[in-house]
Amino acid sequence: MNYILSLLPEDNVSDWGQALRVHGRDVFEQTGLPTPKLERFKYTNIPARLKKMDLEFADSDVSIDGDTGFVRKLMEHMEEAPDWLKQMAQQIPAGAQQYQDMMLWDAANAYFRDGLTLDIPANYEGDKPLNITITGHADTHFVPRTFFVAGANSNFTVIEYHMGSGEYWNNRVTQIHVKEGARFRHYRMQENSDRSVYTQNTHIIVEEGGTYEAFVMTVGAGLSRNQVHVELKGAEAACYLNGINLLKGDQVGDTTITVEHRAESCISKQNYRSVLEEQSTGVFQGKVHVHKIAQKTDGYQLSNSLLLSERATMNTKPELEIYADDVKCSHGATSGKLDAEALFYLRSRGIDEDDARALLIEAFLSEVVDEISCDEMGEQVRHVVSRWLEALKPQEDIDL
Amino acid sequence: MINIKNLHAEIDGKEILKELDLTIGNGEVHAIMGPNGAGKSTLSYVLAGRDGYEVTEGSAELDGENLLDMEPEDRAALGFFLAFQYPVEIPGVQMTTFLKTALNAVRKARGEEELDAIGLLKLMKTKCKELGINEEMMKRAVNVGFSGGEKKRAEVLQMAMLEPKFAVLDETDSGLDIDALKIVADGVNALRAKDRSFLVITHYQRLLEYIKPDVVHVLADGKIVKSGGPELALELEEKGYGEFTASEAA
Numbered sequence: 001m002n003y004i005l006s007l008l009p010e011d012n013v014s015d016w017g018q019a020l021r022v023h024g025r026d027v028f029e030q031t032g033l034p035t036p037k038l039e040r041f042k043y044t045n046i047p048a049r050l051k052k053m054d055l056e057f058a059d060s061d062v063s064i065d066g067d068t069g070f071v072r073k074l075m076e077h078m079e080e081a082p083d084w085l086k087q088m089a090q091q092i093p094a095g096a097q098q099y100q101d102m103m104l105w106d107a108a109n110a111y112f113r114d115g116l117t118l119d120i121p122a123n124y125e126g127d128k129p130l131n132i133t134i135t136g137h138a139d140t141h142f143v144p145r146t147f148f149v150a151g152a153n154s155n156f157t158v159i160e161y162h163m164g165s166g167e168y169w170n171n172r173v174t175q176i177h178v179k180e181g182a183r184f185r186h187y188r189m190q191e192n193s194d195r196s197v198y199t200q201n202t203h204i205i206v207e208e209g210g211t212y213e214a215f216v217m218t219v220g221a222g223l224s225r226n227q228v229h230v231e232l233k234g235a236e237a238a239c240y241l242n243g244i245n246l247l248k249g250d251q252v253g254d255t256t257i258t259v260e261h262r263a264e265s266c267i268s269k270q271n272y273r274s275v276l277e278e279q280s281t282g283v284f285q286g287k288v289h290v291h292k293i294a295q296k297t298d299g300y301q302l303s304n305s306l307l308l309s310e311r312a313t314m315n316t317k318p319e320l321e322i323y324a325d326d327v328k329c330s331h332g333a334t335s336g337k338l339d340a341e342a343l344f345y346l347r348s349r350g351i352d353e354d355d356a357r358a359l360l361i362e363a364f365l366s367e368v369v370d371e372i373s374c375d376e377m378g379e380q381v382r383h384v385v386s387r388w389l390e391a392l393k394p395q396e397d398i399d400l
Numbered sequence: 401m402i403n404i405k406n407l408h409a410e411i412d413g414k415e416i417l418k419e420l421d422l423t424i425g426n427g428e429v430h431a432i433m434g435p436n437g438a439g440k441s442t443l444s445y446v447l448a449g450r451d452g453y454e455v456t457e458g459s460a461e462l463d464g465e466n467l468l469d470m471e472p473e474d475r476a477a478l479g480f481f482l483a484f485q486y487p488v489e490i491p492g493v494q495m496t497t498f499l500k501t502a503l504n505a506v507r508k509a510r511g512e513e514e515l516d517a518i519g520l521l522k523l524m525k526t527k528c529k530e531l532g533i534n535e536e537m538m539k540r541a542v543n544v545g546f547s548g549g550e551k552k553r554a555e556v557l558q559m560a561m562l563e564p565k566f567a568v569l570d571e572t573d574s575g576l577d578i579d580a581l582k583i584v585a586d587g588v589n590a591l592r593a594k595d596r597s598f599l600v601i602t603h604y605q606r607l608l609e610y611i612k613p614d615v616v617h618v619l620a621d622g623k624i625v626k627s628g629g630p631e632l633a634l635e636l637e638e639k640g641y642g643e644f645t646a647s648e649a650a
Contacts, residue, residue: 340451345488346498348448349558350476350506359501363492363541 014078016086017112024109031103040101043283043315044254049197049223053139053167059114060144060170061135067126067156074115074145085117088147088175091203099258101227105201108143108173115145118158122151122179129157129187129376134172136164136196146174150182150210157185157374162192162220169197176202178210180234185213187377189384192220194249199225208234208263215372216243216255217381219388223252230259232266232294241270242368244381246388247280247312254283261294261324268298271368274305275361276312277392284333287319294324301331306338306364308357308392358389401426402566402597407458409446416442418622420458424566424615427594431608432601433633434619435641440601441485443619444570448482449475462566476502477509479565483555483572490542495554498542499524503561527560531587549580556587567591568599573607585610605637620644 013021033050034041064071077085089112092102118130134144150156162170170192178184192198198221206212218224230239245253259268274282284303305314318331338360346356365385372378407420416439424430434440446453447460449472459466467475490498503523504514515523528535533553543551552572559567569588573581588598588611600611608616608630616632617624618641625644626632 339488339490341488342490344448344450344472345484345490346502347472348450348476348482348484349498349502350473350509350562351501352473352505353471355501355505356473359493359497360490363490366492 012078013113014081017078020089020109020112024106027106028103028110034101034103038100040099040256044225044252046199046223046225050169053169055139055141055169057111058140058142060142061137062116062144063133064131066129066131068130070119071130072117074117075113077117084149085147088177104171104199105173108145108171111143112145114143117147119149120151120154120156122153124151124154124156126156129159131159133161136168136170136192138166138168141169143171148176150178150184152179153181155183159377160188162190162198164193164196166193167195171199174202176204178206178212180207181209183211185374187374188216189380190216190218190220190224194220194222194251196221197223200227202228204230206232206237206239209236212239213373214241215377217384218243218245218253219384222250225254228257231262232260232268233262235263236265237263238267242371243272244365244368245274245282247282248277249280251280256285258287258289261290261297261299263294265296266294270301272303273365273368274314275308276305276314277308279311282314285317287321288329290322290324290327290329292323295326297324297327297329299329303333305335306361307335354393361389401463403461405459407460408456409442410454410456411452416622417446420623422624424597424599426597429592429598429600429611429613430615430617431613431633432599432617432619433636435645438619439622440619441570444482444568444601447480447568448472477506481559481562481564481567483559483567483569485571485574487543487551487555489544491544493542495538495540495542499561506562523561527557530590531557531560532583533557548575552576552584556584560591565595566597568601570601571603573602573604581607582610605633608633618644
């Protein structure tokens with residue numbers, strides 16, 4: 001496909017929106033798509049996948065239900081955009097220069113138009129989640145922009161569903177602002193078409209005493225890049241970034257996380273589990289950056305992977321960068337095979353090999369799945385896990 | 401009826417079992433004693449079908465069917481059970497889930513009706529009570545954080561639920577104090593039945609004070625070198641295994 005993006009025709013995007021597009025396009029024309037020559041994209045070759053695809057730009061197919069009262073389409077704001085939206089949209093996340101990983105964000109800015117905003121008022125207590133479904137259609141390239149603002153002391157949950165068919169590229173930018181004392185739970189069930197490319201750029205700011213809780217379930221997309229950048233800006237802010245990746249075939253699943261502790265007494269926890277079958281590839285790059293001011297930081301990062309096939313690959317790169325002297329930080333990563341002893345023990349009790357393997361894989365995932373505090377999401381994750389495991393089992397012969 | 405004939409098995413090309421013959425009638429309890437390295441645990445793993453043990457000759461039939469031709473799960477379905485010397489810890493798999501999956505797999509293979517969650521809990525409760533097992537253990541992950549005694553009791557619990565025709569107890573006494581040993585032995589004794597045979601593998605005579613065998617065999621250098629009544633165990637306790645290991649050296 002053609003990487004040189006052209007500007008959209010004149011529409012009522014407003015001056016500031018248009019300026020954002022021009023800037024995005026100009027920067028992207030210089031950087032191009034991220035290649036594996038860049039440190040942050042070493043294991044994930046996005047251009048190689050995209051160049052085989054022939055895509056046309058389209059607006060995204062998004063539907064919402066549940067607690068939808070505070071949702072608006074991005075274009076509805078264009079005439080008189082609130083200041084917060086302009087500021088957020090124009091924001092260049094801290095650290096962007098250092099990591100050289102913002103080119104997909106700039107590419108998305110060039111198409112600034114499609115998307116939605118969620119502006120949760122202060123003190124609002126959501127009693128049911130907002131469900132957002134994004135459906136990919138064959139041969140399209142879409143760029144849904146999302147802004148979530150959780151007002152002070154609010155409590156809200158968003159569940160995203162990603163699905164589709166055929167070849168497409170969803171290049172999505174999501175910005176989240178969790179204000180003082182708010183709790184924002186953000187779940188994603190990613191079941192995109194296995195021929196699609198899904199690049200997700202998420203930037204989160206958490207203010208004093210706020211909590212951001214995320215769980216990402218990656219089962220779909222031929223190539224997915226889940227790039228997350230969190231800034232814990234106020235004291236006692238917290239973020240929990242958990243997820244599981246179930247990959248097979250030629251799938252590539254990349255999770256790249258940067259958490260910046262910019263204030264005292266903040267908590268960040270990352271806990272990921274990956275199961276890789278056939279020749280799939282997993283990537284986990286997690287970085288915890290503790291700034292000098294961020295004393296009493298509690299940072300934790302863990303990535304455990306299970307390789308079911310000799311041909312599967314897991315690339316793990318945990319990093320800690322600490323400038324404060326009174327912190328508690330730990331990280332760990334493991335990659336291994338199913339425990340042969342455990343497998344034999346289960347089989348010796350009459351459980352057949354396929355069921356025994358499924359039981360052990362579910363057990364491996366259960367530690368993070370059990371941590372999901374939203375029952376609705378927990379149920380769905382368990383369901384998708386068992387369906388994925390069922391599909392791994394050899395099909396019984398069918399008499400014709 | 402268990403019929404082991406001319407069994408030869410090796411690990412990494414090294415022959416461990418050499419022409420082992422053993423017949424156990426229905427309802428009988430046999431004990432195998434022997435020095436370290438005689439092949440006791442190899443025999444139990446070969447019968448259970450663990451990877452890495454190659455049978456080069458012979459057969460082991462349970463009611464006329466050769467276990468050695470079967471996958472481990474099919475042996476269990478047929479009625480073979482191994483109580484492990486070192487039960488494996490499986491984090492993340494709850495005891496209840498494990499027991500339900502195992503029991504229903506075996507019941508299904510035997511053409512019996514599968515149990516629902518309530519039926520299973522009822523059965524589990526009854527068996528736990530009989531074996532003096534705290535039901536709280538059933539909420540924990542398989543063998544994780546269990547004491548030595550709890551692990552062995554959990555093995556007996558599994559045996560009680562799966563109702564095998566032939567159970568092998570591999571050094572079930574290892575790591576148990578006398579109280580734990582009694583509880584485990586009582587559990588096994590409660591399972592003795594005219595259609596169920598046992599093979600108790602042990603290094604020490606102590607266990608056989610609590611589980612009284614009909615026949616005692618001495619296993620040395622991969623074969624049965626002597627068989628006798630329960631008195632043979634006492635004799636071995638007194639004299640040790642010297643005469644059997646010496647013959648190898650000579």
